Amino acid sequence: MLTTLTVKHFTLVESLEVDFGVGMTALTGETGAGKSLVLDALAMALGDRADTDRIRQGQERAEVSALFDLTEIVAARQWLIDNDFAENGDEVLLRRLLTREGRSRGYINGQAATMQQLRELGEMLIDIHSQHEHQSLLRRETHHKILDSFAGCSELAGELRQIYQQWATTTQLLDKLENASDELNARRELLTFQLSELDELSLAEGELEQLEHQQQQLGNAEAILRDSGSLLQLCCEAEDFNLQDSLGKALQLLANMPGKPAELIEAENLLNSAAIEVAEASREIQQHLDKFELDPERLLQLETRLSAIYQLARKHRIDPPELTAKRLALQEELDNLAGGEGSIEKLRQQAATLSDQYLSLAENLTARRTAAATVFSALVEQQFSALSMDGTKFIPQLTPVKSGQLTANGMETIEFLITTNPGEPPRPLAKVASGGELSRISLAIQVIAANHSAVPTLVFDEVDVGIGGATADVVGKLLRQLGGQGQVICVTHLPQVAACAHHHLLVTKTTGEHSANSGIRSLSGADRTNEIARMLGGARTTDTSLSHAREMLQLGEQTA
Structure with a gap:
């Protein structure tokens, strides 16, 4: 899981170190405070493309480091051995530097690494569900992994x-x-x-x-x-x-x-x-x-x-x-x-x-995939209903390859199709879902697949776009449920979602005469209640909003 993220001279950040724990962590803050910069910095550490305009004004380079605990991630430890990267106990440190001249350098445990290597290792450590390139749900090869994991045939x-x-x-x-x-x-x-x-x-x-x-x-x-x-x-x-x-x-x-x-x-x-x-x-x-x-x-x-x-x-x-x-x-x-x-x-x-x-192996695999696809589809559609996506159909489509053709993934290709309106033909997720829909679709799939997922850290951005009320309560409970089985980091503007988190981080921005700076601090007790109240009632906090906030936090803690 992700344990520490260190950011220097990145966008609005002068210097920042954030610790993360097991469970669900909510990131909240005023609009424009820089809530998504944490995810942007994390994506940069994982090998995503980085532009020089991400470097803080007046600085020559930006630096991001992400420290992960590999105790439960056997595949990542083996990858480090296979790729001759120095051992660092049960931890791995991913580091990325970006200079004003456009030069970008990556490091794994202090050794120079390519962006491809950062991405390969990053995909074993974290899955970012947002409008970033780490939207693994849009990659067809991920569909094989998810269905095989659910079917228990990885x-x-x-x-x-x-x-x-x-x-x-x-x-x-x-x-x-x-x-x-x-x-x-x-x-x-x-x-x-x-x-x-x-x-x-x-x-x-x-x-x-x-x-x-x-x-x-x-x-x-x-x-x-x-x-x-x-x-x-x-x-x-x-x-x-x-x-x-x-x-x-x-x-x-x-x-x-x-x-x-x-x-x-x-x-x-x-x-x-x-x-x-x-x-x-x-x-x-x-x-x-x-x-x-x-x-x-x-x-x-x-x-x-x-x-x-x-x-x-x-x-x-x-x-x-x-x-x-x-x-x-x-x-x-x-x-x-x-x-x-x-x-x-x-x-x-x-x-x-x-x-x-x-x-012989492929025939066995096909049979298990076919049986699992039906169950998987029904369970995901149940989650769709809870997320106010009634009528949305989810189809894990298995398409046989040409007769006699052997492929690395078996005798069929697997692609997740979806219909959001009755009467429409099923189409790939990338061609149907908007950013907010994709996050909720991903959330529904991950809730079902979480017990079998090899990726220990899930990050959600904009999962609550366009929703509210009872649906927001469901999203918060689902994220907390996922956090109970691993690590979930969620950027949200909904108090219903934030109240369900095991940990709460507040993103703030201070503006000086010549510059602005974003910071993050952990909330608990009265500070957290005040932040939930602010999310409920805006700039003016009242006794009613504080009472409502305390009630929401109590209900959130009771969520399994």
Whole structure:
């Protein structure tokens, strides 16, 4: 469930942190106070499109964070594991930043996330029923989930999707092998030729580095030989000046010097060490010169070998050190293709077995969906009557797919149709229902499906548009009933609905000389009574409206 929503520099909000609890939470406030900004901010955290005009005036960026408790949401915890997002105990934090330049960044548990990932995870956590993009009831794929959940066959539907994916993967590979034999043969020939080139090259591990080192040495052989001779002259062989003679003269001067102070004794020690080091260096240089040979033939061999390596690497469009890995990859592909002809029959058998398993599961699923659809329709229509939508018909339509066609959702498509007036043909919800109607239709469906719903948090906006009186009482009771089974957040302007809430949040707006700011505070006791009275009687609160408010709150608390 949603536990905390944090909003910074978003529309009218400077900084805001709201805590939510289990049950039904009502958000109320004066018109224009910003009641819907909570839902707008929440939708932004869930990956909805966000415009820069949502950033508070005078600020460079807006930020929204939503913290959810995942204790009871197994699917969401598994999604985090499957998508390699860091664990955060039984919680997950969704965060969204929007800059004035139009850049938008999303995060899940502190790790960068795409908007698609925010939306995917968000759909497991919360369902927003309003005129936002999160109106899942308008998406046909949601209709499968709702009906399957009501029918108690969600696991069966999941097993069917897994079998379908295996069948689809198998048939795709089979089609590729059957329809592309000429291409496969050509590919085999190319792979064989490429492998023969690499085998002929026979590049050993570490050979490239050795060859390049030797080439560098031999390529600079003349310069190395010349400079080595010069070094030897400087160290010991030059007649006019060399290091060994000079050090010897210096040491002789020091040796003949009587009564040397400590500093000169230390200098003599250092020069003795230097003379030893110069002598050893001279021997090393002489040994190098004695064994050093100019070898143009070897240099030619090295350059020929390196040229062959570089040319083959260019041919494969890789760096030379990657040739060994390339050979392994080509061999693996060739091995897979080599077994292609023999695996076609095996794949045919696998596809047939998976198809039989699919059909068995699909027939069972169809039967359970068909039986559940009738019961589901009747129960939803009962709720329609309670919500002053008498005569509205609800039809979960199951349409068989083409014979022999396998789909991920079974042997039928499912779409919720509705008629709001007698004599009209059933039509999809998106083409019939207005915003207010859709919220009430969604409410009716969710009340029936709530015991089976995997989405723990339901948000309703404008569920009470165009209703009042007894119908408003029913809406409030239904929302409280839903809240008793999970978490419901409702933006409302009706006191009958607000009085039924387990928690009450008041949205206020303060206007200064240069800016306005929206805030939210929790109401209880007399503050809540006053707010219900204000909703009943407008700006002027009377003893009568206060008495009526207290009565409504008492009745709301008695609602199961």
